[in-house]
Amino acid sequence: MSATKLNADGILLLEQPFARVPYENYRKVFRATQRNIERELGNVQTVSNDLLKRSKSREVNLEDAAKSIDGMIGRVENLKRKLSELQDTAGKPTLDVTRERLQHLTAVEALQTTGSLDFSRWADTRLDRWLVDWALRAGREKTARKLAQDKNMETLVDIDLFTDIRRIEVALSRHSCTEALAWCSENKTALRKIKSTLEFELRLQEYIELARAQKKQEAMAYSQKHLASWQETHLPQIMQVSMLLAVEPSTKCGRYRRLYDNSRWANLIQAFRLAIYNLNSLPTEPLLNLALYSGLASLKLPSCCNDSRNADCPVCDPSINILAEEVPYSHHANSTIVCRISGKIMDEDNMPMAFPNGNVYSREALEDMAAKHSGMVTCPLTGNQCQFSELKKVFIS
Template identity: 60%
Template sequence: MANNKLNTDGIFLLEQPFVRVPYENYRRIFRTSQRNVEKDFGPLQNASNDLVNRARAGTLNDEEALKSIDSMIGRVESLKRKLSDLNENAGKPTLDVMRERLNHLATIESIQSTAEPEFSRWADTRLDRWLVDWTLRNGKERTAKRIARDKDIETLVDIDLFSDIKRIEDALARHSCTEALAWCSENKSALRKIKSTLEFELRLQEFIELARQRRSEEAIAYAKKYLVPWQGTHFEEIKHASALFAFPPTTTCGPYKRLYDSNRWSNLVRSFRLAIYDLNTIPNEPLLHLALYAGLASLKLPACYDIQTKNVDCPVCDGESAALRAANGKESDVVMTSASTEFNHDVAQPNSATLTTMAISSPMSGSTSVVTPASFSSESQPLGLGKLAEEVPFSHHFNSTIVCRITGKVMDGDNMPMAFPNGNVYSLEAMQDMAAKNNNFVTCPRTGTTCTFSELRKVFIS
């Protein structure tokens, strides 16, 4: 039960954006309501003050007073309808989403062990959420909607947010800044808090496009209206861009050729994505990748990246590279593993066990060999999960173990590693069993080398 104890804090580490996204949506709705109130209450207050002043001065008759009051009542009723519609169409649905998500997270607090069925169900739902997140980030919106609908998790995923992201990114891909600038206007205060320069970059790009089309007068007017307010922090960029009038779009002058470069639009797409992710505390990597990183980091060994030690049964070794295909079908000797996870990495290993920064010493040869990350084969580039694993550190084992390829059992002081004259290593138990069945002769499964049991030598790990 102790090993199955639920790590609630660890689970919540990845759940901040899960709650933050609807919270940020509701904040925007609240700000919109606040702007509507301020916009309509200003004229109301002015009309009320004017009515009081005229009444005190004795210049207000009953008919004018009733007309002024009716006008104020009409304005208040209009504001009430506007706020009510906003709440029904946006505020209430967002609150319902927040409530659903908080209830989903609250389920964890009542679960004590990962072995409980409730946790399995919760974890399945979490995986579905992560799959939807991954599909949305990769532009597979229809697939995401289908998964959300089939799994009944529409309120637990951010399809609307990523739809907006895709809409704006598509506009930028069409060389239009209009949608992105509208988004910046809606989130001006939040962007200012995180010191984002996205709006300036968009304004600068629009100025560059005017210069590209040689519309000089419009470009100058645009710069005065939208770029000059940024001169306190971006004076050098503005000064640099102003010289575009002297250079045509076909210029070969490096600094101005880069300003005219169409790849700037791709940079704007990335800048926008980083800004909106930052505002909603969404990680740049898919949540599915972050979860996989944690598991792969505990399995990743140098053996996973060696052409002769790859194994398709290991997640880190995943991928059908040419090196892996060349190694398929061959046998191996000993595998280095952690105490809790025993994946065989030694496919087609010509010598003794490949260990993570460990040395294998043999009294027979008097030599010691160490395998380190520097010895990786350049021909064996990982694919699939192995590609993800490239970005995580190697697993750190306080107590490393080696496993016999024949029996699959850990070799230790009671089951010593035994080395053939050719250097291949198997467990004492496997060798004794083989010798008992073959008149004291043992055969290396990989090379077919045969010798007597007495010719085997004990291997000591240092």
């Protein structure tokens, strides 16, 4: 197959999550660092201002001042230790991952054609990354880890992220919002920017569970503490769930029965998954599926959807035909006919030749076959044999 010029921009279209995930991880490290600095240095600044004020009024005691200064030194040393631990355990590893991923993406820009050995290696690594992504989304974490280890590409895949996703989803499936709410707290600013209501939905569900257990006092206290702040934007929903305190879980009333329905937990899992994918620029479909969709869309024809399946057509392959059902037909302004034997285009210089059974191949391929077998040619699909002279010319219109 002849090499074609490499379209680096097209290749990088699906790679945004590849660079975005470590970036988001480092943002979390940065925010944690910022919080520690503001808290510790804020206390140091407060004590320092107090000492300065007391010294001006000559009310300061030297022994108390020395203790205050020792306390400030202790806070600064504690801050230094925390920041050092944070950098060693999360900051530096995240930066190393970011560097390796950017180097992996930059390597594509130096390649010229798709036929080069370096591009084949890069494409193989990309396929392995997509397989790990698919396995992680399907809940096959052991398979994903094994593949990543065998290919020595742990830094190029997001196993830790999907492990966290899986952990929180399992907790939700067990009717616990604790882990999901902790995640919302860590990402409160980012969720606010995308206008996510995930935290409200989780709080609402915890209130519903208190109502289900007939813990009315706890439910009212919970509403005052966690739902009151959402009244400006979600007052109708809050008023509706408030009525659950007067409605039994066995109610036949549709609007309240839906609130008590356990299917809400499945909806929460979907909402959480959508939110975390959104924050990390992850597509809702596996990257492997998206790549297959694009390839199938360029090949799919109306003939692929009838009973006459082509054994050599990826769209007709039973293993991936279910994906092909979701993509549109391809649009070709100029059709081409390719020989199944040689892979060459059939045109006026390499005319199609038809067997008596109707199967068509290129003249060049059949002439070469006849020269090697004393004028006999064999249909690769059916095994039928005949003399080259029995073939009929097919004219392209």
